[in-house]
Amino acid sequence: MKQAPRKYANYIPIRELHSKERQLSPFQVYAELRENTPVRYDEHRECWDVFRYEDVHYVLKNPKLFSSERNRAGSSLLTTDPPKxxxxxxxxxxxxxxxxxxxxxxxxxxxxxxxxxxxxxxxxxxxxxxxxxxxxxxxxxxxxxxxxxxxxxxxxxxxxxxxxxxxxxxxxxxxxxxxxxxxxxxxxxxxxxxxxxxxxxxxxxxxxxxxxxxxxxxxxxxxxxxxxxxxxxxxxxxxxxxxxxxxxxxxxxxxxxxxxxxxxxxxxxxxxxxxxxxxxxx
Known part of the structure; x- marks a missing residue:
């Protein structure tokens, strides 16, 4: 059985960036996300988020673990892995x-x-x-x-x-x-x-x-x-x-x-x- 996503007391949903003020200056929110929940599951959007540079770099450079393929029927630069x-x-x-x-x-x-x-x-x-x-x-x-x-x-x-x-x-x-x-x-x-x-x-x-x-x-x-x-x-x-x-x-x-x-x-x-x-x- 998969472990349930960890719950955070200071969880910040991405939708909080929907306000005009936060959209114009989201950097404090980003800083809080990097510090408090660098890897977390967003329940509203039903997906995982990664916020620290080193972690993002690791995800992007490891297609065997984190594939870009979404639809094998079509080939696009965004939806294919090496060597394709x-x-x-x-x-x-x-x-x-x-x-x-x-x-x-x-x-x-x-x-x-x-x-x-x-x-x-x-x-x-x-x-x-x-x-x-x-x-x-x-x-x-x-x-x-x-x-x-x-x-x-x-x-x-x-x-x-x-x-x-x-x-x-x-x-x-x-x-x-x-x-x-x-x-x-x-x-x-x-x-x-x-x-x-x-x-x-x-x-x-x-x-x-x-x-x-x-x-x-x-x-x-x-x-x-x-x-x-x-x-x-x-x-x-x-x-x-x-x-x-x-x-x-x-x-x-x-x-x-x-x-x-x-x-x-x-x-x-x-x-x-x-x-x-x-x-x-x-």
């Missing part, structure tokens, strides 16, 4: 070379300028709606090869993938799960059509590069390419939006940093890296 994970990663890396990423910079700058241009003459803008949210979706859409005419529908799909439940009820979670499942099915059909088009007529986009990637005779399957495109849409969308928002948050909380970056623009790259550490996007 390494094979997928090596193939995907053929399309994500440093040279290929660097080549995206001018177009990303151009899209950013286009989003900012309508607001430069005004007194204010909405950082999320006007810049941080649309920017990654547009970039990812172009990267994958989504036509501009489909961008609005693509954005709607993207929003559903990162959407949260309307409340903590079981009904709300089930409703969201059904909506996301329908959404993924529609995306799967859409991306499969793009793949078939690129097989017949390759273009200078990520899908064509992924289809062409090959290591020792091994290539990505259609399902694996589609799963990666969906993963990119999820992982690259919300994280980038939050990174931009968090960077501006830091600059508003510590205005002296604004002057420092204006005087030393060469520090911007390291400031972005520091934002990722100081206010992680997840």
């Amino acid at each position: 994970h390494k094979q997928l990663r090596d193939l995907v890396n053929q399309a994500f070379t440093p040279k290929a990423i660097e080549a995206l910079a001018p177009r990303i700058q151009e899209i950013t300028d286009e989003l900012l241009a309508p607001h430069l003459s005004g007194e204010k803008m909405n950082l999320i709606d006007d810049l941080a949210a649309p920017l990654p979706v547009i970039v990812i859409a172009e990267l994958i090869g989504v036509p501009a005419s489909d961008r609005r529908e693509f954005k709607l799909w993207s929003d559903v993938l990162v959407k949260g439940a309307r409340d903590d009820s079981e009904e709300a979670f089930q409703e969201l799960a059904q909506e996301k499942q329908q959404n993924i099915q529609e995306l799967y059909i859409y991306f499969t059509e793009i793949l078939e088009q690129r097989r017949l007529e390759p273009k200078d986009d990520l899908v064509s590069l992924l289809l062409a990637a090959e290591i020792e005779g091994q290539k990505l399957t259609v399902e694996e390419v589609v799963n990666f495109c969906i993963l990119l849409l999820v992982a690259g969308n919300e994280t980038t939006t939050n990174l931009i928002a968090n960077a501006v948050r830091i600059l508003s909380e510590q205005p002296e940093l604004q002057n420092e970056l204006r005087e030393h623009p060469d520090l911007v790259a390291s400031a972005v890296e520091e934002t990722l550490r100081y206010y992680p996007p997840l």
